[in-house]
Amino acid sequence: MEQFELELIAKYGEKDEELKQLWDDHISYEKILEKYETKPFLTPVEEQEVKELKKKKLAGKTKMHTILDKYKTAEE
Template structure:
């Protein structure tokens, strides 16, 4: 994430429940991905899970950036 996005997160996380939820989910997905991607050999089930987590993380990040864009525009 860019420095400006991190500043906005720091400023608005305490007061925006949706933003906080999306950020928390983003961190959880990131940790799960790191764990799965660190495996040298994955089962087909793990590969499927990896793809699903990547999709969920991307969807959440898109929503997260939408909220940050609103705050960025409101601040001018």
């Protein structure tokens, strides 16, 4: 995420519950994925979970960008 987007999340996250939830989920998925990245070997089940987490993270990020675009427009 770019600095400007992080600032918008900080500014509007308290007011916009959906944005806050998406950001919290994004951070949570990132932490879980980092734990998997430290493992030297993943089981097939873990590999599948990593794929699902990445999909959820990307979907959430897409929704976040849509919300942030509205706030960017309002800021201009």
